[in-house]
Amino acid sequence: MHAILDSLAMIGVSYIMGFLFYGFYRQLNARVQRRWGPSIWQNFFDNMKFFFKSETLVHGPMFFFGPMIIMAGAFTTVLFVPFLKDSNWLQGYSQYGNLILIIYLLVVGPLGNALAVGSSGNPFGVMGVTRGLTRLMGLEVPFFLGLGLVMLQHETTSVHAIMAAQDGLAHWGIVTNPIAFCVILLPFIASQNGSPFDVVGAPVEVYAGPRVEFGGRLLGVLMTQNMMMSIAKLVLVTDLFLGGATNILVLILKAFALFVLTTAVSMVFPRLRTEQAVDFFWKVPLGLGVLGVILTVWLPWSA
Amino acid sequence: MYHKTQREGFQCEGSQCEQALLETGSPVDEARQGVLDQLVSWMRKRSLFVLAYGTGCGAIEMRPLMTSRFDAERFGIIGAATPRQADVLVISGYLAIKTLKRVIRSYEQMQEPKYVIALGSCTINGGMYWDSYNTVKQVDRYLPVDIFINGCMPRPEALIEGFVALQERIARGEKGGFHRYRENIDWYKANQRRVLGDQMPPAYTYDWYHAGGAA
Numbered sequence: 428m429h430a431i432l433d434s435l436a437m438i439g440v441s442y443i444m445g446f447l448f449y450g451f452y453r454q455l456n457a458r459v460q461r462r463w464g465p466s467i468w469q470n471f472f473d474n475m476k477f478f479f480k481s482e483t484l485v486h487g488p489m490f491f492f493g494p495m496i497i498m499a500g501a502f503t504t505v506l507f508v509p510f511l512k513d514s515n516w517l518q519g520y521s522q523y524g525n526l527i528l529i530i531y532l533l534v535v536g537p538l539g540n541a542l543a544v545g546s547s548g549n550p551f552g553v554m555g556v557t558r559g560l561t562r563l564m565g566l567e568v569p570f571f572l573g574l575g576l577v578m579l580q581h582e583t584t585s586v587h588a589i590m591a592a593q594d595g596l597a598h599w600g601i602v603t604n605p606i607a608f609c610v611i612l613l614p615f616i617a618s619q620n621g622s623p624f625d626v627v628g629a630p631v632e633v634y635a636g637p638r639v640e641f642g643g644r645l646l647g648v649l650m651t652q653n654m655m656m657s658i659a660k661l662v663l664v665t666d667l668f669l670g671g672a673t674n675i676l677v678l679i680l681k682a683f684a685l686f687v688l689t690t691a692v693s694m695v696f697p698r699l700r701t702e703q704a705v706d707f708f709w710k711v712p713l714g715l716g717v718l719g720v721i722l723t724v725w726l727p728w729s730a
Numbered sequence: 731m732y733h734k735t736q737r738e739g740f741q742c743e744g745s746q747c748e749q750a751l752l753e754t755g756s757p758v759d760e761a762r763q764g765v766l767d768q769l770v771s772w773m774r775k776r777s778l779f780v781l782a783y784g785t786g787c788g789a790i791e792m793r794p795l796m797t798s799r800f801d802a803e804r805f806g807i808i809g810a811a812t813p814r815q816a817d818v819l820v821i822s823g824y825l826a827i828k829t830l831k832r833v834i835r836s837y838e839q840m841q842e843p844k845y846v847i848a849l850g851s852c853t854i855n856g857g858m859y860w861d862s863y864n865t866v867k868q869v870d871r872y873l874p875v876d877i878f879i880n881g882c883m884p885r886p887e888a889l890i891e892g893f894v895a896l897q898e899r900i901a902r903g904e905k906g907g908f909h910r911y912r913e914n915i916d917w918y919k920a921n922q923r924r925v926l927g928d929q930m931p932p933a934y935t936y937d938w939y940h941a942g943g944a945a
Contacts (some may be wrong), residue, residue: 453803457801457803457804460798461798462798462801462804463801463804464801464803464804465803465804465805465806465808466776466806469776469777469806472773472776472777472806473779473806475770475773475777476773476776476817477772477775479770479773480817480841480843481841481843482841482844483841483842484814484841495887504807551812628834635811635812635815638815639811639812639814640812640814641814641815641816642812642813642814642815642816642840642841643841646814646815722765723739
């Protein structure tokens with residue numbers, strides 16, 4: 428009973444945080460561009476509207492199951508990321524999983540996307556998926572290297588243990604292992620579809636990318652999973668580098684601080700082309716990651 | 731309004747006609763909704779994704795509307811990349827016979843509920859193209875227009891007025907133009923065939939309007 432309630436609470440919390448964060452993002456973006464912008468609930472309205480639209484498209488069963496696979500990936504990712512430390516609540520099934528499982532779950536989304544879009548046969552969608560998978564090649568190597576650095580530093584793959592080790596500001600991952608944080612930050616922005624690396628969605632350019640053929644309810648499902656997945660990733664980075672959170676307010680505060688940091692980066696830098704993004708990932712974050720590995724493993728003071 | 735049912739209404743005489751219109755009731759009365767319906771239409775009203783079909787000069791007014799100067803996003807109005815994701819089709823300016831075909835196709839790809847806003851005099855009566863051989867004079871004969879915004883060209887303020895009027899109609903739960911299209915599909919298709927001839931768009935984009943019948 429507790430597990431069911433807890434899972435529902437986690438899904439609810441991640442959804443609510445998701446649309447409020449994105450609503451805030453749209454409003455902040457508007458203020459930067461010197462306009463008023465939509466209300467903070469706008470993403471919720473958009474999402475609900477899509478759930479109540481009709482869906483007349485038929486592109487075979489995979490077109491329908493693709494979004495369901497992505498949604499299932501988002502739900503399980505949310506349930507395997509512990510939201511709070513030293514608490515019975517908002518834990519989901521995180522005690523049965525670890526960081527390596529979460530790494531696997533993060534790839535479910537792009538996989539389902541490729542399956543669904545491939546069956547729709549829309550050339551713009553296929554173009555978007557190709558861009559997405561190419562970017563994935565660039566961003567995953569430094570991202571996983573950064574996570575590997577964290578696992579190496581704490582000598583455990585358990586997110587709970589990593590959170591427990593950061594019991595004060597001086598022991599936060601961002602202080603003890605700033606290189607890993609820097610390595611993760613940029614691929615993290617890319618995995619959130621943030622601006623310098625948003626070539627996959629690229630509105631105006633490739634007609635909404637992989638989502639080009641989705642309208643109505645399936646698009647609603649995709650929007651929901653996108654918001655939940657973003658929150659799951661934000662909470663994961665909060666757990667690993669910002670010492671986790673003991674209650675929900677601290678969690679929102681820390682995740683929000685991280686979100687504002689990534690948003691600020693997104694607002695300043697314009698979109699890179701696919702090959703520019705991959706080049707960048709394989710030079711800067713990956714180079715930094717290799718440096719981090721050398722500093723952590725082989726240098727005498729690291730022992 | 732030129733669609734079939736109301737056009738027949740105009741053929742009656744004087745007071746008889748008035749009586750007939752009174753008996754059919756106003757669209758506001760028809761649109762009584764329950765609590766859930768009200769909630770859904772309120773959300774629909776707050777979120778309109780716009781597919782701007784810019785064939786005529788009217789398209790130039792859409793840019794300041796969507797960008798920082800007039801900022802339509804504060805009404806929840808935002809551009810959609812594809813017809814699949816759009817709620818509102820904005821036909822900005824005149825339609826040539828050739829572009830009419832594309833507009834019909836785009837409209838039929840949109841998911842319901844969907845609305846059409848026709849912008850500028852050209853969509854009402856042909857405007858300055860009133861005697862052109864290849865320009866569509868009344869868009870309403872081929873697609874169900876919800877809101878006309880007249881002017882040559884209407885300013886972005888007028889466009890905002892039009893969008894707000896559409897939002898009020900959505901919030902009241904009035905039947906949108908897509909209902910009319912569904913109910914009078916034969917009339918619309920006949921009109922389209924009259925100008926397009928054998929250049930009609932393929933039937934599979936609208937065959938769900940017929941409940942099992944042949945297109």
